[in-house]
Amino acid sequence: MKFVAYYRVSTKRQNLGLDAQRNTVLNYIDSVGGKLINTYEEKESGKCNNRIELAKAIDYCKVNNATLVIAKLDRLSRNVSFIFALKEANIKFYCCDIPELSTLTLGIFATIAQSERETISSRTKAALQAKKDRGIKLGAPNATISNDMRIKSAEALKRKADNNTNNKRAYTVISSLIERNMTLQYIASYLNQNDFRTSKNCLFTPIAVSRLIRRYKK
Incomplete structure (x- = not known):
């Protein structure tokens, strides 16, 4: 039986999480x-369903x-509709x-996973609000950002x-394609x-296309 492994962690610092996933998957396949004929891994939030490596893994499985x-x-x-979309596309997964x-x-289980995501988000917001209510300044309390620094930062991002x-x-x-009135x-x-x-390696949407047109149009 042929398998394609997909691993995901939410941040670049969760390498131990990747190792744990690899061990679990390899033990099962053995x-x-x-x-194991191919492996794909991604560092992306569970809230984001626009995942390039996962799309590649699915295509490879097909x-x-x-x-x-x-x-x-x-x-x-952790999104119910996303998981069911894969199921309906006849993707075999374990x-x-x-x-x-x-x-x-x-x-x-998909519903439980989404509920956990929403619970984590709610707890994080509640914890931050509790700190603010106690007068704790969030972020870097001693940082001073001038208008000049903001302008330079914006210019650097634009470049x-x-x-x-x-x-x-x-x-x-x-x-x-614009010249052809598409x-x-x-x-x-x-x-x-x-x-x-x-620029962030995501799929294009009409909004993303519109932004590029505004960016480069003279």
Whole structure:
């Protein structure tokens, strides 16, 4: 049986989390006598469903008739609709923490995963508000940011975006499609289908296309 492993952590500092996921997945594949044919890993929040590496893993599974294996369901996503979209797309996947996974249990555990995400978010907001109520200044209390510093920071960010290779490549195509009176939705779909990505390596949306047009249009 062929497997494709997908690992995800929320931040770049969670390397121990990646190691734990790898051990869990590899132990499972060994236990069933399977073969790991590819691996994808991502550092992205569970709230974000626009994950390039996961999309690659899914496509690879389809082409090679392989099973996507993950250590825990919440590594795939904490969004119920996203998990069901994968299920409806006939993607074979196995969660090591839910061996008895079925259509019924998928719904139950996906709902729990999303609830956990919402609970974590609520607790974080409540903790920050409690600190503010006690008069604790959040962030860097001794930092002083002048208007000049803000202006220079904004200018630096703009230069970085203007010179971004992904942005420049995409705008070359966008300008050509604009001349043909194509819609923003058509342009976004065309860019995504031809492996163009935004400056942050995400898929294009009509809004992202509109921003690039405003950025480079003279």
